[in-house]
Amino acid sequence: MRTPNKAGVAGIALATAALMIVTAPTASGEHQSGSSAYGASVGGSPGQPAVESDGSQEQKGGGQVPAQLGPLAAGGGLTLSAGNDRATATINDLTLGAEAAELPQQLKDGLAQLTQACTVVEQAAPADQALAPLNEALNQVPGVGTVVDLPTIEAATVFCTSLLDADILSLAKIGTLVTECNDQSGTVTLSGVETLGAPQPVLVGQVAPETQLLPAQLAPVAKITLNHQIRDGENFTVQGLRIEVEGKEVAVLASTTCGAAAPHAPEVKSETAKKKPKSKPAPVPTPAQVSAPVTG
Amino acid sequence: MPDTHLTSKTDRLRSAVSRLSSGAAFVAIAALLVAALTSCGASDEDEASARGAAPVDLSALAASTTETKLPRAPKDTDPSEATDGEVVHPLRTLPVYAAPDRRPFAKVAPKQMMNDTWLPVIDQRDGWTQVLLPSRPNGSTGWLRTAQLEQRRSPYLIRVHAGSRQLELLRDGAEVGSWSVAVGAPETPTPVGRTFLLASIVDADQGYSPLILPLGSHSDTLDSYGGGPGTVALHGWPDTSVFGTAVSHGCVRVPADALEQLSQVPLGTLVIVDQQ
Numbered sequence: 001m002r003t004p005n006k007a008g009v010a011g012i013a014l015a016t017a018a019l020m021i022v023t024a025p026t027a028s029g030e031h032q033s034g035s036s037a038y039g040a041s042v043g044g045s046p047g048q049p050a051v052e053s054d055g056s057q058e059q060k061g062g063g064q065v066p067a068q069l070g071p072l073a074a075g076g077g078l079t080l081s082a083g084n085d086r087a088t089a090t091i092n093d094l095t096l097g098a099e100a101a102e103l104p105q106q107l108k109d110g111l112a113q114l115t116q117a118c119t120v121v122e123q124a125a126p127a128d129q130a131l132a133p134l135n136e137a138l139n140q141v142p143g144v145g146t147v148v149d150l151p152t153i154e155a156a157t158v159f160c161t162s163l164l165d166a167d168i169l170s171l172a173k174i175g176t177l178v179t180e181c182n183d184q185s186g187t188v189t190l191s192g193v194e195t196l197g198a199p200q201p202v203l204v205g206q207v208a209p210e211t212q213l214l215p216a217q218l219a220p221v222a223k224i225t226l227n228h229q230i231r232d233g234e235n236f237t238v239q240g241l242r243i244e245v246e247g248k249e250v251a252v253l254a255s256t257t258c259g260a261a262a263p264h265a266p267e268v269k270s271e272t273a274k275k276k277p278k279s280k281p282a283p284v285p286t287p288a289q290v291s292a293p294v295t296g
Numbered sequence: 297m298p299d300t301h302l303t304s305k306t307d308r309l310r311s312a313v314s315r316l317s318s319g320a321a322f323v324a325i326a327a328l329l330v331a332a333l334t335s336c337g338a339s340d341e342d343e344a345s346a347r348g349a350a351p352v353d354l355s356a357l358a359a360s361t362t363e364t365k366l367p368r369a370p371k372d373t374d375p376s377e378a379t380d381g382e383v384v385h386p387l388r389t390l391p392v393y394a395a396p397d398r399r400p401f402a403k404v405a406p407k408q409m410m411n412d413t414w415l416p417v418i419d420q421r422d423g424w425t426q427v428l429l430p431s432r433p434n435g436s437t438g439w440l441r442t443a444q445l446e447q448r449r450s451p452y453l454i455r456v457h458a459g460s461r462q463l464e465l466l467r468d469g470a471e472v473g474s475w476s477v478a479v480g481a482p483e484t485p486t487p488v489g490r491t492f493l494l495a496s497i498v499d500a501d502q503g504y505s506p507l508i509l510p511l512g513s514h515s516d517t518l519d520s521y522g523g524g525p526g527t528v529a530l531h532g533w534p535d536t537s538v539f540g541t542a543v544s545h546g547c548v549r550v551p552a553d554a555l556e557q558l559s560q561v562p563l564g565t566l567v568i569v570d571q572q
Contacts, residue, residue: 247397247422282383282448282562285496287507288410292362292497293524294508294531295484295515295546 033234035087035181037256039078040066044249051080051087058083065094069251078254087256088180089240094253096172113137131156179227179240181258186238188227188254228252234259352391357403360392360429360438362494362510362527368401369429369436370394372418375489376568378453382417383492383564384425384445392438396424402438404429409495409510414564416492417447430494430512432525434487450565454493454530454558456548457572458486461540463530463550465557473557478538478549480515486528486546487513488569493530493561505532507559511567515546530558530567 034055038047039062051061058081065076076094081087117137120130134156135149150156175192193203203226211226228239240254358364369392391400406413408430415427418437425445429436452472455464458479465472480486491513499508508531515526526546533539533549550558 248395279382279447279449282414282450282564283412284560285411285493285563287496287498287559289500290410290497291499291501292409292495292508292510292527293499293502293522294510294527294529295480295518295521295524296502296504296531296544 033085033183033259035082035085035256035258037080037082037087037089037179037254039063039076039080039089039091039254040069040073041252041255042066042069043251047252047255049078049080051082053082053084053087055084065091065253073251073253076253082256085258086180086182087258088178089254089256090179091177091240091254092175094174094177096174109140113140177240177254179238179254179256181236181238181256183258184231184236186227186229186236186256186258188238188240190226352400354389354391354403357391357400359389360402360404360431360436361408362430362512362514363525364402365432366402366429366436366438367433368394369431369433369438371433372428372435372437372490374418375435376570377490378568379416379418379566381450381453381566382420382447383414383450383562384417384427384440384442384447385412385414385564386440387444387446390440390444392429392440393424394438396422396439398439402429402431404438404440409497411495411497411563414448414493414562416450416490416564416566418490428490428492428512430492432514434491434513434516435489448562448564450562452561452565454561454565454567456486456567456569458488458542458569459571461542463548463554465554465561473554475551475554476540477551477554478533478540478544479542480544480546481542484515484517484545485542486544486548486569487516488571489513491528491567491569493563493565493567494527496559496563502531504534505555507531507555509558513567513569518545521545531555 036052038050041047049063051059053059060081062079074095077092079090114137117134173194178189180187189206207226209227209229223244225242228242230237237257239252243251386406389405392402393400419426424439425442426439451468453466463477464474491511494510494512497508508529510527510529513528518526529547532555
């Protein structure tokens, strides 16, 4: 008789313990928060590939950078994870600017001319004589002449040295880009960064929020931001790399969001969460005396 | 690149390069990205306009009214989706853009049919507001600069179910009333999709209703009707036997009590017509 009793007590104890374990987070005031991560979003479209967690279990996924990024970015293996208020998005071996083979022919021709003009800059004596042909060549490249001006020989040589040293097929390479959010904080960490073939050690390691890769004067034309952070109510988003052209978001790479509502909490759709304070009521119309035939 | 290029001159410049190459390289990348994007997508005109160099010549733009066609207007991509009720009023005649920072394709005035213009907001981002427009084709939209708008909110939503010939008036999501109405006949159907209350008018020439509420939409089958451009409207009808039938030329004929309620609904309020 004692054995069954013991078993019964043990069973109750185990069940109680299990119940305590299950209920402990809630009882102690801890809670689960969701999170999500995606690899790339083009033109504001939903990011893909993507993973999402309600916080109860870590979700993992991955894949390749979507082909729609076209000339903006290529290659890149993706690893994604999302769990309890923590998410990561990792891109390996990403090429920005992609392959010249994918660029329009006019642009490729213009680049070839530009490269030739730069060769003249290297060889010209005095070097100032090469400035005019170089700027003329710049203007032959669609889009470049309007954003790049090389008024001095120093600017020209710097520009051309970078260009001549570059593997033009690989405008910029990032060995690893890791975006992570953890509750209301986040980091972006880079390694193996090269631009136009030249290593950029200054960009290796954790990068500060809102790091701009382009000179401020180019901002109306194009912005490339590392570690772009967005707070939206309880949600906190870190975008690893964000490209904007003419004020519009063109692409986002390696984005994570933490703090989405847990499933047992009242579901707050982003539409509601993002809602600004309500506007004043619109006026009740006063009918106008006018003749305007309608379809009847 | 072969080492033969690394002349003493370039060696001398390396120190400058180390200071500036990062910036130059990124300038090159940005230039190429911009070049690639613009050569793949936007037209030269769009590109020029996007740079914002030239002021907009409003006189060269077609006015978005119920009378005009705007074939270049972007199409409403979510024609069955309710909004949060935000509506905007242009503070003066404004250019209407196909996309933020692109070339304007039309203009919109602060008055439509002698009423204040109120347009429903379907999207907002970074200083720009996308609205439904009152012109043909149905579902025309355009972008306006938010700073040039007065923004208010209508708590109402009007749903017209052409299949069941019912009109629902909702306020903050709750039903205010539902009425049996007359909708377009099979040969002149009421166009489905998302539109809005464009105006509130009393038209002495149209004796069938004390009040007419023209919408932003137009008949898909009639280019014009009764001397007008085929504007669809909500209005009353003296013969109550029509309610629940599909007999109109596209307008929605509503009972008197429905019209009374609708007369209190702000202009710009969303009207969603479906086939249900």
